[in-house]
Amino acid sequence: MEPLKVVLEDNEIPRQWYNILADLPEPLSPPLHPATHQPVGPEDLAPIFPMNIIEHEVSSQRWIDIPEEVLEKYLIWxxxxxxxxxxxxxxxxxxxxxxxxxxxxxxxxSHKPNAAIPMAYYNKQFGIKRLTTETGAGQWGSALSMASQMFGLECRVYMVKVSFEQKPYRRMLMNTWGAECLSSPSEMTQIGRQIRAEYPDTPGSLGIAISEAIEDAVTSENTRYALGSVLNxxxxxxxxxxxxxxxxxxxxxxxxxxxxxxxxxxxxxxxxxxxxxxxxxxxxxxxxxxxxxxxxxxxxxxxxxxxxxxxxxxxxxxxxxxxxxxxxxxxxxxxxxxxxxxxxxxxxxxxxxxxxxxxxxxxxxxxxxxxxxxxxxxxxxxxxxxxxxxxxxxxxxxxxxxxxxxxxxxxxxxxxxxxxxxxxxxxxxxxxxxxxxxxxxxxxxxxxxxxxx
Amino acid sequence: MEPLKVVLEDNEIPRQWYNILADLPEPLSPPLHPATHQPVGPEDLAPIFPMNIIEHEVSSQRWIDIPEEVLEKYLIWxxxxxxxxxxxxxxxxxxxxxxxxxxxxxxxxSHKPNAAIPMAYYNKQFGIKRLTTETGAGQWGSALSMASQMFGLECRVYMVKVSFEQKPYRRMLMNTWGAECLSSPSEMTQIGRQIRAEYPDTPGSLGIAISEAIEDAVTSENTRYALGSVLNxxxxxxxxxxxxxxxxxxxxxxxxxxxxxxxxxxxxxxxxxxxxxxxxxxxxxxxxxxxxxxxxxxxxxxxxxxxxxxxxxxxxxxxxxxxxxxxxxxxxxxxxxxxxxxxxxxxxxxxxxxxxxxxxxxxxxxxxxxxxxxxxxxxxxxxxxxxxxxxxxxxxxxxxxxxxxxxxxxxxxxxxxxxxxxxxxxxxxxxxxxxxxxxxxxxxxxxxxxxxx
Missing domain, CATH: 3.40.50.1100 (Rossmann fold)
Structure with a gap:
C-alpha cells in the first residue's frame, strides 16, 4: 500500500529557492514611489529592508542558493x-x-518561519540589530519572533487589535521567544496615536499595523522592517x-x-x-x-x-x-x-x-x-x-x-x-x-x- | 555531518509493543481489591475496562502485536x-x-495519543460505545477525545478544576474533536457533588477526577473508563x-x-x-x-x-x-x-x-x-x-x-x-x-x- 506520508531525509532538502520572476511570460509592473508615482529603485527601499533582501526582491535569477546557516535552521522541522x-x-x-x-x-x-528564518539571517548579516513587523492572526509575528531570537536580533510585533484581544496566546508565544508584542494601533508611533485619536474603537487592520511597523523601523536605529507576505x-x-x-x-x-x-x-x-x-x-x-x-x-x-x-x-x-x-x-x-x-x-x-x-x-x-x-x-x-x-x-x-x-x-x-x-x-x-x-x-x-x- | 534528525519511513514503524513484565527480575505485587484487600483478578476489573485491555494489563508475553487499525492511526504522526x-x-x-x-x-x-488510540480501538472492538476519563493539564483528555472520535466513540472528560480554569484552550480542543469536557469536581457524579458540598473551594485533583470518571463509567450503559498513565x-x-x-x-x-x-x-x-x-x-x-x-x-x-x-x-x-x-x-x-x-x-x-x-x-x-x-x-x-x-x-x-x-x-x-x-x-x-x-x-x-x- 502507498504510504500515508512521504518523508525526506535531512540531506534531501532543496538547496535553492525558485524565483518565478525568471519565468513570468509578462514581467511585473514596477512598484511606484508613494509620493512621485515614479518607479522605485532598490535604493528607495533601503530604509525599510537590508540590501541583500532587496536584491532578492528585484532579482530575475531563476535559482537562488539557500545559505548554510538558513538550511541549519530549516532542518529543525x-x-x-x-x-x-x-x-x-x-x-x-x-x-x-x-x-x-x-x-x-x-x-x-505554520509555514511562516520559512520566510522569517532567511529574513532574520540576512538582516543579521547586514548588521541590523532589531526588526519590526506587523501580524494579523499572529502566525507571522510568532515566526519572526522565533527567527529573530535564533539569530540574536530584537523584535517588536504590532498585532492587529482585534486579534491581540481574541488571541492572547499569540502574545504569550511571542514573549516566550523573547519578542515584544503590542496591540495596534498603539501609542508607540505617530500614525498609531493619530488613528487612536480619530477612531478610538477601531479593531485595527493589517494596513494600520504595517504603517506602525514601518514608521518604527525607519525612525529607529539599526532597525529594519520585515514583511510576512505579499513581496517577491x-x-x-x-x-x-x-x-x-x-x-x-x-x-x-x-x-x-x-x-x-x-x-x-x-x-x-x-x-x-x-x-x-x-x-x-x-x-x-x-x-x-x-x-x-x-x-x-x-x-x-x-x-x-x-x-x-x-x-x-x-x-x-x-x-x-x-x-x-x-x-x-x-x-x-x-x-x-x-x-x-x-x-x-x-x-x-x-x-x-x-x-x-x-x-x-x-x-x-x-x-x-x-x-x-x-x-x-x-x-x-x-x-x-x-x-x-x-x-x-x-x-x-x-x-x-x-x-x-x-x-x-x-x-x-x-x-x-x-x-x-x-x-x-x-x-x-x-x-x-x-x-x-x-x-x-x-x-x-x-x-x-x-x-x- | 551527522543529520539534525533521524526519520523513519512509514514501513519502518515497529509492529509490536514491548512488555517489560516478561523481563522484570522480580514480578510486581498484585493489585488488591479496595474493600477486601485480596488480590484482584481480571474479572474484578471488567466493569472498568474491556477484557481485551485487561488481558494486556496482566499479560506476561514479551511482545504484543499492534493491530493494523492502530498502526494506520499511528502513521498519522x-x-x-x-x-x-x-x-x-x-x-x-x-x-x-x-x-x-x-x-x-x-x-x-504530546505522546498521549500513543495510548489513547489503542484504547479507543480495543474498546470499540469490545462493543463499548462511550469512554470516560480524567485529565490534569489536559494532554490526556485531548488525546482520548481525538482517539474516540477516530473510532466513533462518545467521550466525556473530567478535567481538574484548576486546570480547566487556567487552560481554557484545552476544553476548546476537546470540543473541536467532539468530546465533552467538564470541570471536576462536577455535578454529574455523586462523589463530585459530595466534594463540592464539603470543599466548595477545592482546586480539584487527579484523584478526584479519576473517581468521577470511574463512577460515571460503572454507572452508565456501554461505557468504560480509560486511564492515561500508571497502569501496565x-x-x-x-x-x-x-x-x-x-x-x-x-x-x-x-x-x-x-x-x-x-x-x-x-x-x-x-x-x-x-x-x-x-x-x-x-x-x-x-x-x-x-x-x-x-x-x-x-x-x-x-x-x-x-x-x-x-x-x-x-x-x-x-x-x-x-x-x-x-x-x-x-x-x-x-x-x-x-x-x-x-x-x-x-x-x-x-x-x-x-x-x-x-x-x-x-x-x-x-x-x-x-x-x-x-x-x-x-x-x-x-x-x-x-x-x-x-x-x-x-x-x-x-x-x-x-x-x-x-x-x-x-x-x-x-x-x-x-x-x-x-x-x-x-x-x-x-x-x-x-x-x-x-x-x-x-x-x-x-x-x-x-x-x-
Missing part, C-alpha cells in the same frame, strides 16, 4: 512531511486523492514548500491535477504553487487555485490596480488585486486572511490565467476544518480551513463530473493557538456573513482612482 | 522524528550530545517511543549513556525507557532517570506502599511510590505532573535500582523550557520542561566530571496550549515553591497505615 489524507477522502466519498504538505510541524505551527522575496523563500512537495510526489510517481492554497497576502499559496506554475508555463497540465474568504475577496472581487500596502501610504504602490488600502474586513470574520491586497506575483498570475481563485464563507470553512480535525486528527488554522473548504468543493466537482483527480494542497498551519475561533464557531457565535454589495461598490469606486499598472 | 539538540548543546557548553524524541508532532501535541497496559502502548528511538539511534550508530523522561504517572517516562531497561537487565550499561516536580515528589520522597489510585478509593490498591491518595499539590504549581502516585512498573524499577529519580523546582523547569524554546524553537509543555531541567543538570554534572555523555530524552509534548503557564513565569507570577517539611511528614504518616507490598 524541514523537510516537512507530505501526507495522503485518506481519512478525509473516505469522508468526502469522491473520486479524489488528496495530498497535503503539513507545514504545521514547524515550531511556530517572501514568496521566493516560501517556494521551499512546493519544491519539497515535487520531490516527494516524484518519489511515489504522482503528479497533481490541482494545486491549492489559501490566500491572504499570498505567501503560503505562492510557496506551494510557484514551482508548479513553472511546470504549467512549460506546458504541463495542472490547475492552480487560491482560496480566500468571501469577506475579504481580494482575488475574486478586487480590481487590479496600483495600491498602497498600508493605510498610511508609506509603502510603494504595488500592482495588485486590491480592495483598497483602507479596507477592513468585518470584525465578525474569524478566519484570518484579512489583508486588503495580495502579492503582485499572485495578481499577475491571475491576470495571465495561470491560476484561478475561489472565495468561501466562514461557516463553510470552519465546517470543513472541524470535519478535517475529526477525521485526520490535526486541527487546522482558521486560514487553512479556507483551502480545506476549497478541497471539499473540488471533490464535489470531481464527483459531479465523474472525473478522478489528484489534489495537492498546502496545509499551512495548525490551529492550536487559534482555538477561540473554533469555540466561537462550535457555540454558534459566528454568522454566515455576506459582504454587502454596497461595500463592494465602494471598494470598486475607491480603487478606480488609483493609477493603473 | 509516527514514527516521530529523533532530533539532535545541537543549538541547546551549544548553549550548555558541556561535553554532552543530546538526542530527543519529538512526541509533540502528534495532532494532540498504558506503559505497554507507550513503548513505541523507545522502540522507535532504538531503531533511529542504531541508524546513526549511537547508544545513549543516559535516558530521561519526566514523570507524572509514568507513561512517557516508561514509553521512552522500558526498552532500554530491557537492555540494562540484559547487562547493558545505561543510566535511566525520571524527572519530577519537587512539589509532587512521588519518586524521590513518596514511600513505597499499596495505595488507591483515586480519592474516593474506588480503584484497586496499587503497589507504588505514593504521596497518599488525598495528596493535592499546591495550586501555585504550574508544571503538571500532579499525580499522587506513579506506575507500579516504574516504582518497581526504582526499588530494584534499575532507574533513578530527581526532583526539580518549577522555576528551574520553566527557566530550562524558555532556554530550550529560544534555542531549539519548539516550545516544550510545562511537563516536558522537567526533563529539560534534568538534561541541564546532567550536562552540568558531565562538565564537572569532565566526562562525555550521550543523553537521550523524551520531549513529551509542546506547550502551545499551555502558554498561560509561560506567561505566569515570564511575568514573575510563579514562586520558588518548596514543599514544607511538615507536609512531607504528614504524607509519610498517612501512607504508613497503608498495606505494604
Amino acid at each position: 524541514r523537510p516537512s512531511p507530505l501526507y495522503r489524507a485518506r481519512n478525509f477522502e473516505k469522508l468526502l466519498d469522491a473520486p479524489v486523492k488528496i495530498y497535503y504538505k503539513n507545514e504545521g510541524v514547524s515550531p511556530a505551527g 522575496h517572501v514568496l521566493l523563500y516560501q517556494t521551499i514548500i512546493g519544491l519539497e512537495a515535487q520531490k516527494q510526489l516524484e518519489k511515489i510517481g504522482v503528479y497533481p491535477d490541482v494545486v491549492m492554497g489559501c490566500c491572504g497576502g499570498g505567501s503560503n499559496f505562492g510557496g506551494i504553487s510557484l514551482p508548479f506554475v513553472r511546470d504549467k508555463i512549460a506546458g504541463k497540465q495542472v490547475e492552480i487555485i487560491g482560496a480566500e474568504p468571501s469577506s475579504c475577496p481580494t482575488l475574486t472581487r478586487g480590481p487590479f490596480a496600483y495600491d498602497f500596502g498600508d493605510l498610511a501610504k508609506m509603502t510603494p504602490l504595488l500592482p495588485m488585486h486590491t480592495l483598497g488600502h483602507d479596507y477592513v474586513p468585518a470584525p465578525i470574520h474569524a478566519g484570518g486572511l484579512r489583508y486588503h491586497g495580495i502579492a503582485p506575483i499572485v495578481s499577475q498570475l491571475l491576470r495571465l490565467g495561470l491560476i484561478g481563485a475561489r472565495a468561501f464563507h466562514q461557516l463553510d470553512t470552519f465546517d470543513a476544518g472541524v470535519k478535517w480535525a475529526r477525521s485526520e486528527g490535526f486541527v487546522p488554522a482558521p486560514e487553512t480551513c479556507h483551502v480545506i473548504a476549497a478541497v471539499v468543493d473540488e471533490a464535489r466537482r470531481a464527483k459531479e463530473e465523474g472525473k478522478e483527480k489528484v489534489i495537492l494542497f498546502n496545509w499551512s498551519g495548525h490551529g492550536l493557538i487559534d482555538l477561540t475561533s473554533y469555540d466561537a464557531y462550535l457555540s454558534g457565535n459566528l454568522v454566515p456573513y455576506e459582504l454587502p454589495e454596497e461595500e463592494i461598490q465602494r471598494v470598486l469606486k475607491a480603487v478606480e482612482n488609483m493609477p493603473k499598472p | 509516527r514514527p516521530s522524528p529523533l532530533y539532535r539538540a545541537r543549538n541547546f548543546e551549544k548553549l550548555l557548553d558541556a561535553p554532552v550530545k543530546i538526542y530527543y524524541k519529538n512526541e509533540g508532532v502528534s495532532p494532540a501535541g 497496559h498504558v506503559l505497554l502502548y507507550q513503548t513505541i517511543i523507545g522502540l522507535e528511538a532504538q531503531k533511529q539511534l542504531e541508524k546513526i550508530g549511537v547508544y545513549p549513556d543516559v535516558v530521561m523522561g519526566c514523570c507524572g504517572g509514568g507513561s512517557n517516562f516508561g514509553g521512552i525507557s522500558l526498552p532500554f531497561v530491557r537492555d540494562k537487565i540484559a547487562g547493558k550499561q545505561v543510566e535511566i532517570i525520571g524527572a519530577e516536580p519537587s512539589s509532587c515528589p512521588t519518586l524521590t520522597r513518596g514511600p513505597f506502599a499499596y495505595d488507591f489510585g483515586d480519592l474516593a478509593k474506588m480503584t484497586p490498591l496499587l503497589p507504588m511510590h505514593t504521596l497518599g491518595h488525598d495528596y493535592v499539590p499546591a495550586p501555585i504549581h504550574a508544571g503538571g505532573l500532579r499525580y499522587h502516585g506513579i506506575a507500579p512498573i516504574v516504582s518497581q524499577l526504582l526499588r530494584l535500582g534499575l532507574i533513578g529519580a530527581r526532583a526539580f523546582h518549577q522555576l528551574d523547569t520553566f527557566d530550562a523550557g524558555v532556554k530550550w524554546a529560544r534555542s531549539e524553537g519548539f516550545v516544550p509543555a510545562p511537563e516536558t520542561c522537567h526533563v529539560i531541567a534534568a538534561v541541564v543538570d546532567e550536562a552540568r554534572r558531565a562538565k564537572e566530571e569532565g566526562k562525555e555523555k550521550v543523553i537521550l530524552f523524551n520531549w513529551s509534548g509542546h506547550g502551545l496550549i499551555d502558554l498561560t503557564s509561560y506567561d505566569a513565569y515570564l511575568s514573575g507570577n510563579l514562586v520558588p515553591y518548596e514543599l514544607p517539611e511538615e507536609e512531607i511528614q504528614r504524607v509519610l504518616k498517612a501512607v504508613e497505615n497503608m498495606p505494604k507490598p
Whole structure:
C-alpha cells in the first residue's frame, strides 16, 4: 500500500529557492514611489529592508542558493512531511486523492518561519540589530519572533487589535521567544496615536499595523522592517514548500491535477504553487487555485490596480488585486486572511490565467476544518480551513463530473493557538456573513482612482 | 555531518509493543481489591475496562502485536522524528550530545495519543460505545477525545478544576474533536457533588477526577473508563517511543549513556525507557532517570506502599511510590505532573535500582523550557520542561566530571496550549515553591497505615 506520508531525509532538502520572476511570460509592473508615482529603485527601499533582501526582491535569477546557516535552521522541522489524507477522502466519498504538505510541524505551527528564518539571517548579516513587523492572526509575528531570537536580533510585533484581544496566546508565544508584542494601533508611533485619536474603537487592520511597523523601523536605529507576505522575496523563500512537495510526489510517481492554497497576502499559496506554475508555463497540465474568504475577496472581487500596502501610504504602490488600502474586513470574520491586497506575483498570475481563485464563507470553512480535525486528527488554522473548504468543493466537482483527480494542497498551519475561533464557531457565535454589495461598490469606486499598472 | 534528525519511513514503524513484565527480575505485587484487600483478578476489573485491555494489563508475553487499525492511526504522526539538540548543546557548553524524541508532532501535541488510540480501538472492538476519563493539564483528555472520535466513540472528560480554569484552550480542543469536557469536581457524579458540598473551594485533583470518571463509567450503559498513565497496559502502548528511538539511534550508530523522561504517572517516562531497561537487565550499561516536580515528589520522597489510585478509593490498591491518595499539590504549581502516585512498573524499577529519580523546582523547569524554546524553537509543555531541567543538570554534572555523555530524552509534548503557564513565569507570577517539611511528614504518616507490598 502507498504510504500515508512521504518523508525526506535531512540531506534531501532543496538547496535553492525558485524565483518565478525568471519565468513570468509578462514581467511585473514596477512598484511606484508613494509620493512621485515614479518607479522605485532598490535604493528607495533601503530604509525599510537590508540590501541583500532587496536584491532578492528585484532579482530575475531563476535559482537562488539557500545559505548554510538558513538550511541549519530549516532542518529543525524541514523537510516537512507530505501526507495522503485518506481519512478525509473516505469522508468526502469522491473520486479524489488528496495530498497535503503539513507545514504545521514547524515550531511556530505554520509555514511562516520559512520566510522569517532567511529574513532574520540576512538582516543579521547586514548588521541590523532589531526588526519590526506587523501580524494579523499572529502566525507571522510568532515566526519572526522565533527567527529573530535564533539569530540574536530584537523584535517588536504590532498585532492587529482585534486579534491581540481574541488571541492572547499569540502574545504569550511571542514573549516566550523573547519578542515584544503590542496591540495596534498603539501609542508607540505617530500614525498609531493619530488613528487612536480619530477612531478610538477601531479593531485595527493589517494596513494600520504595517504603517506602525514601518514608521518604527525607519525612525529607529539599526532597525529594519520585515514583511510576512505579499513581496517577491517572501514568496521566493516560501517556494521551499512546493519544491519539497515535487520531490516527494516524484518519489511515489504522482503528479497533481490541482494545486491549492489559501490566500491572504499570498505567501503560503505562492510557496506551494510557484514551482508548479513553472511546470504549467512549460506546458504541463495542472490547475492552480487560491482560496480566500468571501469577506475579504481580494482575488475574486478586487480590481487590479496600483495600491498602497498600508493605510498610511508609506509603502510603494504595488500592482495588485486590491480592495483598497483602507479596507477592513468585518470584525465578525474569524478566519484570518484579512489583508486588503495580495502579492503582485499572485495578481499577475491571475491576470495571465495561470491560476484561478475561489472565495468561501466562514461557516463553510470552519465546517470543513472541524470535519478535517475529526477525521485526520490535526486541527487546522482558521486560514487553512479556507483551502480545506476549497478541497471539499473540488471533490464535489470531481464527483459531479465523474472525473478522478489528484489534489495537492498546502496545509499551512495548525490551529492550536487559534482555538477561540473554533469555540466561537462550535457555540454558534459566528454568522454566515455576506459582504454587502454596497461595500463592494465602494471598494470598486475607491480603487478606480488609483493609477493603473 | 551527522543529520539534525533521524526519520523513519512509514514501513519502518515497529509492529509490536514491548512488555517489560516478561523481563522484570522480580514480578510486581498484585493489585488488591479496595474493600477486601485480596488480590484482584481480571474479572474484578471488567466493569472498568474491556477484557481485551485487561488481558494486556496482566499479560506476561514479551511482545504484543499492534493491530493494523492502530498502526494506520499511528502513521498519522509516527514514527516521530529523533532530533539532535545541537543549538541547546551549544548553549550548555558541556561535553554532552543530546538526542530527543519529538512526541509533540502528534495532532494532540504530546505522546498521549500513543495510548489513547489503542484504547479507543480495543474498546470499540469490545462493543463499548462511550469512554470516560480524567485529565490534569489536559494532554490526556485531548488525546482520548481525538482517539474516540477516530473510532466513533462518545467521550466525556473530567478535567481538574484548576486546570480547566487556567487552560481554557484545552476544553476548546476537546470540543473541536467532539468530546465533552467538564470541570471536576462536577455535578454529574455523586462523589463530585459530595466534594463540592464539603470543599466548595477545592482546586480539584487527579484523584478526584479519576473517581468521577470511574463512577460515571460503572454507572452508565456501554461505557468504560480509560486511564492515561500508571497502569501496565498504558506503559505497554507507550513503548513505541523507545522502540522507535532504538531503531533511529542504531541508524546513526549511537547508544545513549543516559535516558530521561519526566514523570507524572509514568507513561512517557516508561514509553521512552522500558526498552532500554530491557537492555540494562540484559547487562547493558545505561543510566535511566525520571524527572519530577519537587512539589509532587512521588519518586524521590513518596514511600513505597499499596495505595488507591483515586480519592474516593474506588480503584484497586496499587503497589507504588505514593504521596497518599488525598495528596493535592499546591495550586501555585504550574508544571503538571500532579499525580499522587506513579506506575507500579516504574516504582518497581526504582526499588530494584534499575532507574533513578530527581526532583526539580518549577522555576528551574520553566527557566530550562524558555532556554530550550529560544534555542531549539519548539516550545516544550510545562511537563516536558522537567526533563529539560534534568538534561541541564546532567550536562552540568558531565562538565564537572569532565566526562562525555550521550543523553537521550523524551520531549513529551509542546506547550502551545499551555502558554498561560509561560506567561505566569515570564511575568514573575510563579514562586520558588518548596514543599514544607511538615507536609512531607504528614504524607509519610498517612501512607504508613497503608498495606505494604
